[in-house]
Amino acid sequence: MKTHSRLAASALLTLWTAACATPASPPASAAGAAPPGAPATPVTGASPSSAKAAPGAPGYHLVQKLALGGEGGWDYLTLDSAARRLYVSRGTRVVVLDVDSGKTVGEIAGTEGVHGIALAPELHRGFTSNGRSSTVTTFDTGTLAVVGSVKATGDNPDAIIYDPASHRVFTFNGRGKNATAIDAATGTVAGTVPLDGKPEFAAADGKGRVFVNIEDKNQISVIDSKALRVEKSWPIPSCDEPSGLAMDRKNGRLFTVCHSRIMAVLDAETGRVVASLPIGEGVDAAAWDPSTSLAFASNGEGTLTVVQQDGPDAYHVIGNAVTQRSARTMALDEKTHRIFLAAADFGTPPAPTAEQPRPRPPMVPGSFTILVLGP
DSSP states (O other): OOHHHHHHHHHHHHHHHTTTSOTTSOOSOOTTSOOTTSOSSOSBSBOTTTTSOOTTOOOOEEEEEEEOOOSSOOOOEEEETTTTEEEEEOEEEEEEEETTTOOEEEEEEEEEEEEEEEEEGGGTEEEEEETTTTEEEEEETTTOOEEEEEEOSSSSEEEEEEETTTTEEEEEETTTTEEEEEETTTOOEEEEEEOSSOEEEEEEOSSSEEEEEETTTTEEEEEETTTTEEEEEEEOTTOOSEEEEEEETTTTEEEEEETTTEEEEEETTTOOEEEEEEOOSSEEEEEEETTTTEEEEEETTTEEEEEEEEETTEEEEEEEEEOOTTOOOEEEETTTTEEEEEEOOBOOOOOOOSSOSSOOOOBOTTOOEEEEEEO
């Protein structure tokens, strides 16, 4: 989704609740409770304990706030657990933090309309998808110096991932309705993959397949990352506007999160939906922790849904940790099992005009923050 669309939707959530809560007060969903209006138990694929927290289950809660301030919106976050760095998209630049100290270690400038960051660790290279300029910036992950730039083959490159099987970076171009494949070693375009609709986030299985949500078709398309073609597409029943996507590579399970307030779990071989679980409103990202067998959905209403895997086809919701309204994108630190989310406060929108019938509320200056949740 476009950065501005994400921020506008998050801000509308904030304004919607303003009549009954101050901006600083938590949303109605609290840790251990289902989001307002959501079913109390998973829809399908639920284990018998789905309505309760499992014994000894980790209770995620806020452990730290990193006040960054600064101008610009935001979109995806990317975390390098080995290098201990968090990459935060900020409109025209990427801010890089040391996740242990919380301090800013540098910036990557000149990334106009940046959406996401992908990393190729073995090459010591990183890549940003710059929606406004429809380019991809290549940088050195050690020095953060920009080492190259290439034009995407479609407008508005949004989500971006690295596929280790093909050693290619894939950008998913929202307005172009296609994907650009870039050779990570040379920084040159390897080809284009036409898609059925508007792509959102993607995940790679490490074996030569890339899965991508098609937001306006409510489906997942499967790309052969070496042949650069779509092998097949699967509809996702009961899922409206799939956005975030994560993968359990060991068990071959995909976790797609939908604006219809569900997390759908699919078999990555057949596309069969093996489970469907309730999540919060305004979701935009999913994550999977292979060490704890937990899946996460970050919801713009101000909650983080935590889902326990009991088996490849069995899951239950542990609870919904309180975050902050607008905290809809996140990154997981697989070393500490902490979740990092971006959020900000929003003011009152200006009066509508003929040119702007639905004006966006402004972000409160200096309010941009990284929330850190831990078990």
